[in-house]
Amino acid sequence: MTDTTTTTQELLHQRYGNDIPPSIISTPIIDLLLSHRSVRSYSNEPLPEGTLETMIAAAQSAATSSNLQTWSVVAVTDPERKHRLATLAGDQNQIRRAPLFLVWLADLHRIAQAADARQMPHEGLDYLEMWLVGVIDAALAAQNAVVAAESLGLGTVYIGAIRNHPLEVAAELQLPPMVMPVFGMCVGRPNPARPAAIKPRLPQEAVLHREVYRPEQIPPAVERYNATMSAFYAAQQMNVEGDWVDHSARRVAGPHTLSGRDVLREVLHRLGFRLK
Numbered sequence: 286m287t288d289t290t291t292t293t294q295e296l297l298h299q300r301y302g303n304d305i306p307p308s309i310i311s312t313p314i315i316d317l318l319l320s321h322r323s324v325r326s327y328s329n330e331p332l333p334e335g336t337l338e339t340m341i342a343a344a345q346s347a348a349t350s351s352n353l354q355t356w357s358v359v360a361v362t363d364p365e366r367k368h369r370l371a372t373l374a375g376d377q378n379q380i381r382r383a384p385l386f387l388v389w390l391a392d393l394h395r396i397a398q399a400a401d402a403r404q405m406p407h408e409g410l411d412y413l414e415m416w417l418v419g420v421i422d423a424a425l426a427a428q429n430a431v432v433a434a435e436s437l438g439l440g441t442v443y444i445g446a447i448r449n450h451p452l453e454v455a456a457e458l459q460l461p462p463m464v465m466p467v468f469g470m471c472v473g474r475p476n477p478a479r480p481a482a483i484k485p486r487l488p489q490e491a492v493l494h495r496e497v498y499r500p501e502q503i504p505p506a507v508e509r510y511n512a513t514m515s516a517f518y519a520a521q522q523m524n525v526e527g528d529w530v531d532h533s534a535r536r537v538a539g540p541h542t543l544s545g546r547d548v549l550r551e552v553l554h555r556l557g558f559r560l561k
């Protein structure tokens with residue numbers, strides 16, 4: 286076994302517990318991806334020069350539907366603005382502490398503006414499909430930025446709570462119509478005193494179906510994952526009540542568990558998305 290293979294096996298063990306899939310091919314990039322963990326505690330050191338531009342170049346290198354590039358990002362470093370955004374996003378302190386906070390946007394404004402300038406119609410933008418294209422584009426771009434940051438030894442965490450109060454976030458960032466904050470992202474150097482662990486994922490049988498969807502293969506895999514996650518919660522001294530199914534079902538129990546995002550459709554209308 287080469288060193289790389291040993292590392293990959295160890296990473297796979299952390300990712301899957303005892304459910305390590307066979308035949309994983311090892312490359313430095315695969316190892317980097319397997320090493321992902323969300324980082325919520327940062328050192329006080331500034332980010333390396335060029336971090337933002339490098340992350341954005343990686344983000345812009347992601348595939349994008351019809352090359353429309355229907356996303357944008359606002360980079361926030363001003364402590365007062367980060368503080369206000371943190372307050373709007375579930376009062377999450379890591380937003381205040383991160384040297385860089387990125388707000389990733391589904392952006393149909395730019396293309397509407399460009400078409401308007403040539404008096405060309407753009408009613409297609411009024412459909413749910415185009416809003417979804419913007420969200421997908423933003424997510425793909427953001428994830429490339431995460432991988433770029435992690436390759437530089439940096440840590441990130443997505444902040445979905447930026448959708449708790451999208452209208453206020455839009456006002457804070459002076460977003461034009463047809464631009465929606467999809468998620469935020471804290472970026473910082475990981476605090477060595479509080480290292481983040483690799484969080485296990487579902488066994489592959491729960492997510493990978495061959496040829497057709499096979500519902501019967503899911504429950505046993507979820508059961509095994511419950512055991513893996515319960516061990517992980519205990520090892521990390523995480524105060525999680527119940528196992529993964531308990532935790533996940535509680536998260537989707539009803540509109541009251543959506544952190545105010547149950548009104549998102551109405552909010553999107555107010556942000557200028559018609560969602561026909």
Ligand SMILES: Cc1cc2nc3c(=O)[nH]c(=O)nc-3n(C[C@H](O)[C@H](O)[C@H](O)COP(=O)(O)O)c2cc1C
Nearest residue numbers: 321322323325377442443444445446447468483484
């Ligand atoms: C779209 C999205 C939104 C998220 N929102 C938050 C958030 O608001 N706060 C937070 O602490 N983590 C957030 N996370 C991080 C997830 O909790 C994390 O990715 C998940 O628990 C798996 O852990 P890992 O990233 O360390 O593997 C979010 C992740 C995603 C993909």
